[in-house]
Amino acid sequence: VEDPTGPAGSDEDRAARVALTWLAEPGNRAMWSMVQESDAPGTLDRLLHGDIPDDKLRSAVLARLGGGRLVDPRRLAEATMRRAKRLGARIVVPSDAEWPRRVDELATLELDAPGRISQDARPPLCIWVRGRWPLGETLERSVAVVGARAATSYGIQVTTEIAFGLADRGWTVVSGGAFGIDAAAHRAALAADGRTVAVLACGVDRPYPSGNSSMFEKIAETGLLISEWPPGSEPLRHRFLVRNRVIAAATAGTVVTEAAARSGATQTMSRVFALQRPAMVVPGPVTSAMSVGCHEMLRSRPDATLVTGLEQVLETVGRMGEYYAEPARGPEHQRDSLDEESALVLEVVPAAGSAAPEELAARAGLPLRTVLRRLSLLELAGLVERRDGGIALPPFGAAADRGTETAG
Amino acid sequence: VEDPTGPAGSDEDRAARVALTWLAEPGNRAMWSMVQESDAPGTLDRLLHGDIPDDKLRSAVLARLGGGRLVDPRRLAEATMRRAKRLGARIVVPSDAEWPRRVDELATLELDAPGRISQDARPPLCIWVRGRWPLGETLERSVAVVGARAATSYGIQVTTEIAFGLADRGWTVVSGGAFGIDAAAHRAALAADGRTVAVLACGVDRPYPSGNSSMFEKIAETGLLISEWPPGSEPLRHRFLVRNRVIAAATAGTVVTEAAARSGATQTMSRVFALQRPAMVVPGPVTSAMSVGCHEMLRSRPDATLVTGLEQVLETVGRMGEYYAEPARGPEHQRDSLDEESALVLEVVPAAGSAAPEELAARAGLPLRTVLRRLSLLELAGLVERRDGGIALPPFGAAADRGTETAG
Numbered sequence: 135v136e137d138p139t140g141p142a143g144s145d146e147d148r149a150a151r152v153a154l155t156w157l158a159e160p161g162n163r164a165m166w167s168m169v170q171e172s173d174a175p176g177t178l179d180r181l182l183h184g185d186i187p188d189d190k191l192r193s194a195v196l197a198r199l200g201g202g203r204l205v206d207p208r209r210l211a212e213a214t215m216r217r218a219k220r221l222g223a224r225i226v227v228p229s230d231a232e233w234p235r236r237v238d239e240l241a242t243l244e245l246d247a248p249g250r251i252s253q254d255a256r257p258p259l260c261i262w263v264r265g266r267w268p269l270g271e272t273l274e275r276s277v278a279v280v281g282a283r284a285a286t287s288y289g290i291q292v293t294t295e296i297a298f299g300l301a302d303r304g305w306t307v308v309s310g311g312a313f314g315i316d317a318a319a320h321r322a323a324l325a326a327d328g329r330t331v332a333v334l335a336c337g338v339d340r341p342y343p344s345g346n347s348s349m350f351e352k353i354a355e356t357g358l359l360i361s362e363w364p365p366g367s368e369p370l371r372h373r374f375l376v377r378n379r380v381i382a383a384a385t386a387g388t389v390v391t392e393a394a395a396r397s398g399a400t401q402t403m404s405r406v407f408a409l410q411r412p413a414m415v416v417p418g419p420v421t422s423a424m425s426v427g428c429h430e431m432l433r434s435r436p437d438a439t440l441v442t443g444l445e446q447v448l449e450t451v452g453r454m455g456e457y458y459a460e461p462a463r464g465p466e467h468q469r470d471s472l473d474e475e476s477a478l479v480l481e482v483v484p485a486a487g488s489a490a491p492e493e494l495a496a497r498a499g500l501p502l503r504t505v506l507r508r509l510s511l512l513e514l515a516g517l518v519e520r521r522d523g524g525i526a527l528p529p530f531g532a533a534a535d536r537g538t539e540t541a542g
Numbered sequence: 543v544e545d546p547t548g549p550a551g552s553d554e555d556r557a558a559r560v561a562l563t564w565l566a567e568p569g570n571r572a573m574w575s576m577v578q579e580s581d582a583p584g585t586l587d588r589l590l591h592g593d594i595p596d597d598k599l600r601s602a603v604l605a606r607l608g609g610g611r612l613v614d615p616r617r618l619a620e621a622t623m624r625r626a627k628r629l630g631a632r633i634v635v636p637s638d639a640e641w642p643r644r645v646d647e648l649a650t651l652e653l654d655a656p657g658r659i660s661q662d663a664r665p666p667l668c669i670w671v672r673g674r675w676p677l678g679e680t681l682e683r684s685v686a687v688v689g690a691r692a693a694t695s696y697g698i699q700v701t702t703e704i705a706f707g708l709a710d711r712g713w714t715v716v717s718g719g720a721f722g723i724d725a726a727a728h729r730a731a732l733a734a735d736g737r738t739v740a741v742l743a744c745g746v747d748r749p750y751p752s753g754n755s756s757m758f759e760k761i762a763e764t765g766l767l768i769s770e771w772p773p774g775s776e777p778l779r780h781r782f783l784v785r786n787r788v789i790a791a792a793t794a795g796t797v798v799t800e801a802a803a804r805s806g807a808t809q810t811m812s813r814v815f816a817l818q819r820p821a822m823v824v825p826g827p828v829t830s831a832m833s834v835g836c837h838e839m840l841r842s843r844p845d846a847t848l849v850t851g852l853e854q855v856l857e858t859v860g861r862m863g864e865y866y867a868e869p870a871r872g873p874e875h876q877r878d879s880l881d882e883e884s885a886l887v888l889e890v891v892p893a894a895g896s897a898a899p900e901e902l903a904a905r906a907g908l909p910l911r912t913v914l915r916r917l918s919l920l921e922l923a924g925l926v927e928r929r930d931g932g933i934a935l936p937p938f939g940a941a942a943d944r945g946t947e948t949a950g
Contacts, residue, residue, distance in 0.1 A: 288827055417825030417837060419696055420850035429825060429850045436844065436900040442828035442837045492844045492900075492910050502900050502910070 142173070142229035150174035151227055151260040152211035152364055157181060157195045159254065160362040161376050164188030166241070166256035174227075174259065178207065214364045218262065221339045223365055226261045232268040234261070237383045243408050255379045255405065258362045264338040265331075265358035272329055272358055276306035277451055278381045278388040278406075281315025281399050282424045289392030289424055292416055292443070293318040296389060299444035301328020305451075306357075308333060308385050310377065315391050315399070317346055324352050333384070334361040335377040336369035378402040387412030387451040389441060393427030400427045407437055412450045412499045414441040439499040450499045475500060479508040480517055488524030550581070550637035558582035559635055559668040560619035560772055565589060565603045567662065568770040569784050572596030574649070574664035582635075582667065586615065622772045626670065629747045631773055634669045640676040642669075645791045651816050663787045663813065666770045672746040673739075673766035680737055680766055684714035685859055686789045686796040686814075689723025689807050690832045697800030697832055700824055700851070701726040704797060707852035709736020713859075714765075716741060716793050718785065723799055723807070725754055732760050741792070742769040743785040744777035786810040795820030795859040797849065801835030808835045815845055820858045820907050822849040845909035858907045883908060887916040888925055896932030 151174045158165045164187065168177040182199075186192035199207070215225065226232055240257040263269050279297045281289060293315050297307045301323035309316040311332035323330035330353055336342045338359040341350040353359055362380065363373065378398065382388055382405035393399035406413040415438045418425030431438045441447050482497035483489060491509060495502040509525060512518045519528050559582045566573045572595065576585040590607075594600035607615070623633065634640055648665040671677050687705045689697060701723050705715045709731035717724040719740035731738035738761055744750045746767040749758040761767055770788065771781065786806065790796055790813035801807035814821040823846045826833030839846045849855050890905035891897060897905075903913040917933060920926045927936050 288829070292828055416828055417833075417840070417848075419827055420700055420824055421696070425825075426850070429848060432825070432840065432848045433850075433854075434901075434904060436904050440825075440837060440840045442834070442841075446841075490911070496842065496844050503898070 146175050148225050148227055149211040150178040152214055153178050153207035154259055156207055157198050158191055159376055160258050161254040161256050163256050164191040218365045221365055223262050223264045223338050226263055226269050232270045234270045234273040234384050239409055240379060240383045262338050262361045263358055264354045267358055272306050273384045276308050276385045278308040278385040279319035280309055280402055281390050281392040282394055283312050283314040285314035285392050286422060286424050288418060289315055290318045293391040294322040296444050296447055297322035298326045301326035306331055308381060311341055320349055330357040332359050333377055333381050335373035337363055337365040337367040339365040342369035374398055375401055379405045382406040382409055389414040389447055391416045392424040394423055395426045395430060397427050403431055407435055410501055410504055414439050414447055414450055416441055437501040476508045476512055479505055480512055483518055483525055483527055488522045488526035490524050554583050556633050556635055557619040558586040560622055561586050561615035562667055564615055565606050566599055567784055568666050569662040569664050571664050572599040626773045629773055631670050631672045631746050634671055634677050640678045642678045642681040642792050647817055648787060648791045670746050670769045671766055672762045675766055680714050681792045684716050684793045686716040686793040687727035688717055688810055689798050689800040690802055691720050691722040693722035693800050694830060694832050696826060697723055698726045701799040702730040704852050704855055705730035706734045709734035714739055716789060719749055728757055738765040740767050741785055741789050743781035745771055745773040745775040747773040750777035782806055783809055787813045790814040790817055797822040797855055799824045800832040802831055803834045803838060805835050811839055815843060818909055818912055822847050822855055822858055824849055847907035884916045884920055887913055888920055891926055891933055891935055896930045896934035898932050
């Protein structure tokens, strides 16, 4: 969350964030830390004066600035913002009411999974939006549905059923706009007259691939096209990997329906795992190359949840969605987020008898470590107890509490 | 293991075991406890004199004996044994060298999984065999490959590849002789000129279903037909469920390639889970009813191992097979069995860095509880240590030990 003492949300702040995105790719760790320290205009000043504490960032910025011979980043940013306005695109920054709060959790990735996350997975500095819905509200009840470009008819079928059903039940379907699974997910949501968001790795004025352009036009009308890169930006190869962290972070959970081994979709899922969000994987024929990535994740990740269709996706993200749909929000973010997982763990404790923590983890679709942490808190609060070598609800009281919480 | 002071292995012992199988279905808990207490001839005496401590067993036995008007169970047993000899079938009892020791682990099921195992899952009292290989040796390096009768072409294809490959590499393929997946597994093993064992729910002289009779004849020639029921026994419906525990217990691990929801194959797997044996599940299209049971197990059982083909099956059972192929056996059974799992856990600890216990469990294909227990012992032995919030190999020494163990 931004420091409210800075000029957050001002035109200067917005322009500075656009300029910073031009000086280093989104997600840059050193850049993000500087903005936390000095706010966006202050960081831009520091960069332009060569006050750059990180070597890698310094050489990137100096290369872009070209020794001062090139255009002033501030002017470039202002021109970009004018152009975007003409195109019907707006820029959203963290101090805006429509900022999608979930993406800020990218800031904590390293703490949760040491050594596993690249240095370039920090939260976005700004998000460009084309479409008339408020960004944060649209993403609140959202599920990412992603997968292979070279999808099979099986993958398209399963994706269509899941995405149509999600959109039909009021969930926003988020994907990356690519051919194959991504396009099937967007199209199914459009077919259900639901909302869909394409998270792009290029400018929202020229969504890639152009083969999907009529689909992108429909999305711009009824959903949202979003990007961290300003209008006019090219879909450079590495940007897809940078973009994937936003798909993972902006949604309540991610479903991968088909994925080749070590593909873009599995990279997106690695972010989902690191964020400890519901990571849902659809299995397929072991004879299909497009399911190899899915099966690898199901084999190697105890926190991957195998889902076979819409019902199990809804079961996995459903309770979270209900939580996010509740009005209370704001500075209690940290505490609410904890309650969400605890409530989920509490809900999967059997009404009668007991269950082992690993069973609860499997049912809740949460990592075992998370479940153990939540169980400690729930136990302290007297909402669960250890019985018969497992976790059980206490004889009286807690069940009633749970009922209230579920109904609320 | 039988009490060596009894008349174990004598004709009287064999005949008594045949008679006991006639008086109550195999696996009967009360019967098995009586045999442990009083040996087989002693138990038969007690039953014939009405000294039956268990109510359910007493009414079953009295119904069979029909108030003494029917044939003497001892004579019936002797006649059965003579008839079996003419048919080329032999009876194997626990004191025989060829007794498959693994099935005795059924005796401990209840201790490991309270409340989950029916009372009728006790070890066999005897096993009828048709075929020329020693039973125990044949089952030592064996994998069960089981699944749906109404198999799809996908299931048949995957089953055939796995079973052929196992047989080709010297593993015995065990299955239940049914249409569909079972028959595909047997036939693939026969095609590989490998060994296969059909575990029947009826007499070995009249294997069911008769539609597979030419296959059964080939199995009798090159592999084994085995059953707990004496020659002439009918394949009664409930016997398939009783039989399934032997498939689970006699093998180093079980693969299910296709299974409908709550089917015979999933019941077999419930025994495999309870025995903490490798439980391998092949996923399939979520659109196929014959993969629903597989996906349910993968969702509900953290100790199920998703396998996509032969290589992963061999990886899961391979080390165990190597262990079982080693000469040292006998009374050290308990200790060896512990070493086997510990060695497996040790092998999956990464050479560099650390891994969480749940990752080790996923890699080793073992339940988390088992892994945690083994890790405590390995830690005590100084072979692993806790580092960076995970489990790691110690800087020196242990890696060399591990190398030796792997090579041995």
